[in-house]
Amino acid sequence: MGTPxxxxxxxxxxxxxxxxxxxxxxxxxxxxxxxxxxxxxxSRYLRAEPEPEA
Numbered sequence: 469m470g471t472p473x474x475x476x477x478x479x480x481x482x483x484x485x486x487x488x489x490x491x492x493x494x495x496x497x498x499x500x501x502x503x504x505x506x507x508x509x510x511s512r513y514l515r516a517e518p519e520p521e522a
Contacts, residue, residue, distance in 0.1 A: 475510060485511045 472485035486508050494503030 472511065480510065481512065487511065487514065 470488055472487050475484045475486045488506060489509050490506045491504065494505055495507070496502035496504070
């Protein structure tokens with residue numbers, strides 16, 4: 469959704485960034501809060517997925 473932004477938080481790593489993401493389907497928190505359609509995600513929680521085979 470945009471350029472990653474520096475995360476300035478007491479628990480963030482040096483140089484850590486945050487990304488705004490839009491979900492394909494509404495998401496819920498562990499406690500059932502939601503639905504969320506987009507969120508700000510810290511870089512430490514993102515992982516790359518392999519490209520699907522054609």
